Amino acid sequence: MDFPLELLINAVIAGVLLGGFYIAVTVGISIAFGMLDIVNIAHPAFIILGSYIAYIVNAQTGLDPILAGVLMMPVFYVLGAAVYQVYYLSFERRGQEALRGLAFFFGILFITEVGLVLVFGVDYRYVEASYVGPALHFAFIDLPYRLLIPCILSLVMLGVLDLFLSRTFLGRAIKAVSQDQGALALMAANPIRIKRIAFGISIATTALAGAFLIIIQPVEPSVGREYIGRVFAIAVLGGLGSLPGTVIGAMLLGIVESITATFYGPSWAPAVAFGFLLLTLAFRPSGLLGR
Amino acid sequence: MAEPLLQVDQVGKRFGGFVALDGINLAVAPGERLGLIGPNGSGKSTLVNCICGALHNESGSVRFDGQAIDGMAAHQRTILGLARSFQLPRPFHSLSVAENLHVPLLYAVRARFGSHLSAREINDHCIEYLRLVGLDAKAHKRPRDLTQVEMRKLELARAIAAEPKLLIADESMAGLSHSEVEDILKLLVRLNERGITIILIEHIMSAVMSFSQRLVVLVSGKKIADGDPAEVVRNPEVEKAYLG
Amino acid sequence: MRSWLFTLVCIAVGAITYAVMRGVHSEYLFVAGYVVLEFVVLATAWNILGGYCGYVNFGSAAFFALGAYTTIFFHKAYPLPIPLLIALSAVVSGIAGLGMGYLTLRLRGAFFSIATLALAVVLQTLVVNWDYVGGSRGAYVIRPQALSAFGLTIPYVEYLFLLMLALVVIAITTARLIERSRLGFGFATIRDDELAAEASGVPTLRLKLIATTLSGALMGMAGAPFPYYIGYLQPASAFGLEYAVNSIAMPMIGGTGSWIGPLVGALLLGTIQQVATVTISSAVNLLIVGLLLVAFVIIAPNGLVGFVTQRLRAREP
Incomplete structure (x- = not known):
C-alpha cells in the first residue's frame, strides 16, 4: 500500500490536539477583537511573554509550568486592564484607534519581542515536566502528553469562559458591549469598565496559553510572529466573537497544518494559516458560521 | 404620472432574523417634495441606505432616472445624481x-x-x-x-x-431650534424650486407637514400609508402606530 | 510651488548632498547614507497608504523583500542593469500590493492590516522553501568594485547611493504630487470617513487600490538594489524586523500629514540608528525605535512636524 493511512490518521489526531491548543491561543482574540472591537495584534506577544514566565518559574523553582501559567493569570489580568486603560485614554476616546491604536499594539508586539531577545537571546528555551516526553499509545496511534494535556485544559478554559459569558451578568454585558450600547446603558453598566475587565480576561488567557506553548515546543522570541497569522485566521474563520466558531476554526487549522507538516515538511506550516486567513477574508469574511 | 425619478420596487432587507424592510414600494416623481416618517426603528434609514447604496437590498429593485441601480456602488449612484445627507453629520x-x-x-x-x-x-x-x-x-x-x-x-x-437630481435629507433638523428649522426648511424649498427632487426624513411633524407635498409612513419595515399629508396623518393606522 | 519646480529643487538638494559627501572622502558615509535613504523611501511609501488613507501596512518588509528577491531571481536567470531591476521590482511589489488590497480592502481596515502582518511570514516561508533564490541558506550577489560610464569611474557603493538618492526624489515628488492632486483629496476623505466619501462620489475601493499599488511598488523599488548593497542576501535580512517597524515608526514620529513628516522621521531615526549601531547593539537600537513609536503615538499623535507647526501657530497672535 502506497498511501500511508497510519501516517494520515496520526496527522489528523495530532492536528486535533494541536487545534485544542489553538483554542487557548485564540480565545483571547475572540474576546478582544470579536466582542470588544480591539484589534490587539500584540496578542501573540503576550503569549510568548507567558511562555518565558513559565520558563523562568520552572527553571528557578521547578514548579509545574501549567501551574505557573494559572498563577500568572491574575497578574496578566491586571496587565491587560492597564493596557486597555492606556489604549482607551490615548486612542479609543479620541477616535484614533484605526491608525494610531494599531501602531500602538504593533509597538507593544515589537518591544516585547526585542526586549525578550535582549534579555534571553535568540536561543530556544524549553521547560521540564514529567509529561513533556512520553506519549499514550493505542495500536499505531500516538497521543503525546505534551499535546494531550494542553488540549484538554484548553477545552476546560473555553468551557469556563463560555459559562461565564453566557450565565453571568458581567459576561452578558461583555457580549453586548460592542453590539448594543443601548442595552448596556439599560443595564446601568459602564462600558469602559466592562471593556477593561474583558480585555483583562483576554490577556489573562495568554498566561495559560503561553505555558501550553512552551510545553508543546521550545520557544524563542520570534515564535510569536508565526502566531499572528494563526490567531487571526482562526478568529476570522470561526466568525469573530463566536466561541463555538473559535473551536471549529482552531480544529480545522490544527488538522490542516498537521497534515501539511507531515506530508510536505514543517517549514510550510506557517503558510497554511495565512492561506486560510486570506481565503476566509476573500470569500467568507463573516466566518464559517456567519450568516 | 410621468416616468418616476426614483422607483423602489418590492425592496426587502434583513439583518439576521430581523426584517428591516419588508417589500417596500415607492415611486417619486421628478420635482416632488416627499416626506418620509415613521417611528424609531421603522426602517427609514435602512431604506435610505438601500436607495443610496450604503446597504444592498436582498430582494426587489431600485431604479433611478430610468436605470436599474441595484448592486451599484454608492459613489456611482452619487455620480448619477442621487445625493444624501447623513443623520449625524459626517x-x-x-x-x-x-x-x-x-x-x-x-x-x-x-x-x-x-x-x-x-x-x-x-x-x-x-x-x-x-x-x-x-x-x-x-x-x-x-x-x-x-x-x-x-x-x-x-x-x-x-x-x-x-x-443631485434627487436629494435625500435624513433628519437634517433634529436638535435644532425653531428658527433654525425654519432656516433649513426655506433652504430645502429653494432647492426644490431649482428643480431638485427632495425626500425629507424628519421627526419634527410641523416641518414635515409644511414641507411635503406627499407623505409616506413606514412602520416596522412596511409602508402603511402614502398620499396627501393631511389625509395620511388622519389615517387610523398611522395614528395607532404613533400613539401606541 | 509648481511640481516641476519642486522636482528640480529635490534634484538640486540631492546633487548637493552627493557633492558634499564626495568631498568628505569616506566610503563609510555612503554605506551608512544608503541605509538612511532607503528608509526615507520606505517611510514615504508607507505614508502614502498609512498617512494619507489611514490604512496601516505592517508588511513593509514583505514588499521590500519582494523587490530584493526579484533582483536575486533575475540575477540568476538573466542579469540586468540595476535601474531595470528596480522597475521590475516595482511591478512585482505593486502587483502584490494590488492583490492584497483587492482581497481585503472591501472589509474593515483592520483586516487589511492583519493580512499584511501575515503576508511577511508567508512570503518568508515561500522564499525559505524556494531553492532557486537560495532558500534558507541565502544567495550571493557578486558586485563589481566600481562602475564606469561616460568615461567616469565611481566606486560601486557610490553608484548604489546615487540610485537610492534618485528613488528618494521619485518617492518624495510622487508623495507631494498626490497631496496636491484630486487623488490626495480622495485619500483624505477615505481616512476621515469612507461612508461619507462614497456618498460624495469618491470611488473609495479604486482609490485604496491605487494607494496599495503605489505604496507597494515604491517599497519594492527600495528593496531592488539591496542584494547588491549587502552582497549576500538571506531571508532573515530581507524580511528584517527593522523594515516593518521603521517604516511605521518613522512617519508616525515625523508626522503623517504630509511628505515632510516621513522625510524628517526617516532622516532623524535613520541617522540615529546608524550612529547607534556602531556604538551600541542593533537590538537595543530597535528597542529604542519601538519605545519611541509607542511614546509618540500616545503623546504626540501628530508627530514632530505636527508638534512644531502647532507651536508656531500658538505663537501667532
Whole structure:
C-alpha cells in the first residue's frame, strides 16, 4: 500500500490536539477583537511573554509550568486592564484607534519581542515536566502528553469562559458591549469598565496559553510572529466573537497544518494559516458560521 | 404620472432574523417634495441606505432616472445624481469647510460631466453653495470649529454640491431650534424650486407637514400609508402606530 | 510651488548632498547614507497608504523583500542593469500590493492590516522553501568594485547611493504630487470617513487600490538594489524586523500629514540608528525605535512636524 493511512490518521489526531491548543491561543482574540472591537495584534506577544514566565518559574523553582501559567493569570489580568486603560485614554476616546491604536499594539508586539531577545537571546528555551516526553499509545496511534494535556485544559478554559459569558451578568454585558450600547446603558453598566475587565480576561488567557506553548515546543522570541497569522485566521474563520466558531476554526487549522507538516515538511506550516486567513477574508469574511 | 425619478420596487432587507424592510414600494416623481416618517426603528434609514447604496437590498429593485441601480456602488449612484445627507453629520474633519464641498464637485460632478470643470469653476460653485446655506464666512474653518447647526448646514451643502437630481435629507433638523428649522426648511424649498427632487426624513411633524407635498409612513419595515399629508396623518393606522 | 519646480529643487538638494559627501572622502558615509535613504523611501511609501488613507501596512518588509528577491531571481536567470531591476521590482511589489488590497480592502481596515502582518511570514516561508533564490541558506550577489560610464569611474557603493538618492526624489515628488492632486483629496476623505466619501462620489475601493499599488511598488523599488548593497542576501535580512517597524515608526514620529513628516522621521531615526549601531547593539537600537513609536503615538499623535507647526501657530497672535 502506497498511501500511508497510519501516517494520515496520526496527522489528523495530532492536528486535533494541536487545534485544542489553538483554542487557548485564540480565545483571547475572540474576546478582544470579536466582542470588544480591539484589534490587539500584540496578542501573540503576550503569549510568548507567558511562555518565558513559565520558563523562568520552572527553571528557578521547578514548579509545574501549567501551574505557573494559572498563577500568572491574575497578574496578566491586571496587565491587560492597564493596557486597555492606556489604549482607551490615548486612542479609543479620541477616535484614533484605526491608525494610531494599531501602531500602538504593533509597538507593544515589537518591544516585547526585542526586549525578550535582549534579555534571553535568540536561543530556544524549553521547560521540564514529567509529561513533556512520553506519549499514550493505542495500536499505531500516538497521543503525546505534551499535546494531550494542553488540549484538554484548553477545552476546560473555553468551557469556563463560555459559562461565564453566557450565565453571568458581567459576561452578558461583555457580549453586548460592542453590539448594543443601548442595552448596556439599560443595564446601568459602564462600558469602559466592562471593556477593561474583558480585555483583562483576554490577556489573562495568554498566561495559560503561553505555558501550553512552551510545553508543546521550545520557544524563542520570534515564535510569536508565526502566531499572528494563526490567531487571526482562526478568529476570522470561526466568525469573530463566536466561541463555538473559535473551536471549529482552531480544529480545522490544527488538522490542516498537521497534515501539511507531515506530508510536505514543517517549514510550510506557517503558510497554511495565512492561506486560510486570506481565503476566509476573500470569500467568507463573516466566518464559517456567519450568516 | 410621468416616468418616476426614483422607483423602489418590492425592496426587502434583513439583518439576521430581523426584517428591516419588508417589500417596500415607492415611486417619486421628478420635482416632488416627499416626506418620509415613521417611528424609531421603522426602517427609514435602512431604506435610505438601500436607495443610496450604503446597504444592498436582498430582494426587489431600485431604479433611478430610468436605470436599474441595484448592486451599484454608492459613489456611482452619487455620480448619477442621487445625493444624501447623513443623520449625524459626517464631515471630512481634516479638510476645511470649502474643501469639504470640493470633494463632491471634484468626484461626483466632474465624473458626470466629464472633466470639463476648471479649478475656477469648482471654486465658484463651492462659494455659491456655501452662500446658499449661509456658511460662506466659515469657508476656511475646520468642521470641528462649527456649531451644531452649522455642521448640519455643511452636511446639506456637501450633498447639494454633488448637484443631485434627487436629494435625500435624513433628519437634517433634529436638535435644532425653531428658527433654525425654519432656516433649513426655506433652504430645502429653494432647492426644490431649482428643480431638485427632495425626500425629507424628519421627526419634527410641523416641518414635515409644511414641507411635503406627499407623505409616506413606514412602520416596522412596511409602508402603511402614502398620499396627501393631511389625509395620511388622519389615517387610523398611522395614528395607532404613533400613539401606541 | 509648481511640481516641476519642486522636482528640480529635490534634484538640486540631492546633487548637493552627493557633492558634499564626495568631498568628505569616506566610503563609510555612503554605506551608512544608503541605509538612511532607503528608509526615507520606505517611510514615504508607507505614508502614502498609512498617512494619507489611514490604512496601516505592517508588511513593509514583505514588499521590500519582494523587490530584493526579484533582483536575486533575475540575477540568476538573466542579469540586468540595476535601474531595470528596480522597475521590475516595482511591478512585482505593486502587483502584490494590488492583490492584497483587492482581497481585503472591501472589509474593515483592520483586516487589511492583519493580512499584511501575515503576508511577511508567508512570503518568508515561500522564499525559505524556494531553492532557486537560495532558500534558507541565502544567495550571493557578486558586485563589481566600481562602475564606469561616460568615461567616469565611481566606486560601486557610490553608484548604489546615487540610485537610492534618485528613488528618494521619485518617492518624495510622487508623495507631494498626490497631496496636491484630486487623488490626495480622495485619500483624505477615505481616512476621515469612507461612508461619507462614497456618498460624495469618491470611488473609495479604486482609490485604496491605487494607494496599495503605489505604496507597494515604491517599497519594492527600495528593496531592488539591496542584494547588491549587502552582497549576500538571506531571508532573515530581507524580511528584517527593522523594515516593518521603521517604516511605521518613522512617519508616525515625523508626522503623517504630509511628505515632510516621513522625510524628517526617516532622516532623524535613520541617522540615529546608524550612529547607534556602531556604538551600541542593533537590538537595543530597535528597542529604542519601538519605545519611541509607542511614546509618540500616545503623546504626540501628530508627530514632530505636527508638534512644531502647532507651536508656531500658538505663537501667532
